[in-house]
Amino acid sequence: MEVVHPAVAGIDVHKKILWVAIRLPGAHQPFVRSYRTFWRALQKMAAELVELGVTDVAMESTGVYWWPVYHALAQTGRIEVCVANAEHLKSVPGRKTDIRDCQWIAELHQFGLLRPSFIPAQDVAALRHRTRYRKKLIEARMSEGQRLAKVLEDAGIKIDSVASKLLCVSGRDMIEALISGERDPYLLAGLARGVLRHKHEDLVAACDGRFTATHATMCRLHLDAYDHTTGKITELDGLVAEAATVFEPVITRLMTIVGIGRRTAEVIVAETGADMSRFPTPEQLAAWAGLAPGNRESAGKRRRAATRKGNKHLKAAMVEAAWGASRTRSRIGARLRRLVRRFGKQHAKKAAVATAHTLLRVCWVVMARGEDYREDGGDFYDRREARQAHYLAARYQKTLERLGYQVTLIAPGPGPEDHPDPQQPEEPAA
Structure with missing residues (x-):
């Protein structure tokens, strides 16, 4: 396996102590050191890693205990810190110790097997x-x-x-x-x-x-x-x-989206940073927020799966915005109402989560392109179905004509309820 980061360190963080496994070029085995988690001790650890030539450090996001460790390493300006999801760092079964954990983290990061989490700017x-x-x-x-x-x-x-x-x-x-x-x-x-x-x-x-x-x-x-x-x-x-003064233009653009007010726009900016270069596609942003559909496929069959875990703060804000948009005559509101009819009223919360997914994808487009939201109207889906029906009718007509039939398309007229019953007299005007 190719070595991606030759001089790395893996850190297993706890409240009072942390263990550091250091892997350097030419060394057959990593060596391990322990440090206390007071600020002076963390600064000493960062200085020693720089002195040893370590360029990359990986650790798991353990509650809030990784925060001071990250800041001490980032302040050096010479170490790239990777804070990985704890789910990606599961150790080898039967060998669970603090020393083994930091060695396992260093080994994974040395071969580029860890994905860094999103760490917001100051x-x-x-x-x-x-x-x-x-x-x-x-x-x-x-x-x-x-x-x-x-x-x-x-x-x-x-x-x-x-x-x-x-x-x-x-x-x-x-x-x-x-x-x-x-x-x-x-x-x-x-x-x-x-x-x-x-x-x-x-x-x-x-x-x-x-x-x-x-x-x-x-x-x-x-x-x-x-x-x-x-x-x-x-x-x-x-x-x-x-x-939020620095992000006022982005917040103003987000507020053009139906269902999103100032507070929700501030939450979106605070959680995502408003920089969509970290999320190349809207699907990745939705997955990071915990609004993407779950994936559970085996033997070619897809089974029902819940949404994955993600940023609960952003997810809650988007679901609230979806409920707010449901009371408007907009495309987002029409989508939620359509999904409620499809899933049933007993699954209205499921429809709200699906609409929040759509709403977050719209937010991605607004932030990525720097454009205001353009509303398509509450009849968007009706117009789309009408276009699809017209296209299907024309295609079926051409198919029948190729078979030798003569087909004349007649537009549908008003229904029976639009014609007064000739047997019933008209009501007198009031």
């Missing part, structure tokens, strides 16, 4: 840290809202059964009044605003419960936590916008 990493933390805070705020709903349910207060949202302006006023000691359901229902005022009787029944001082204490805690998290999300929005 500006992309700064944006990625902020968008991911914002997503966590949004989920935490949602959890606080759900806990608040459980407390109200225990108290017999069912505002969310009448209002579309529990923490709308009217719902928030009612909850604040309950915490302050108000128990009259008619006064509570009178706090409704807007169209909710038309549901006064239902609100009276929803606000009539057994709300106690304990419920008031818990509601206050959950509301304060909800408001605190909302403030942090607002603060993060500003930090994300600051980090």
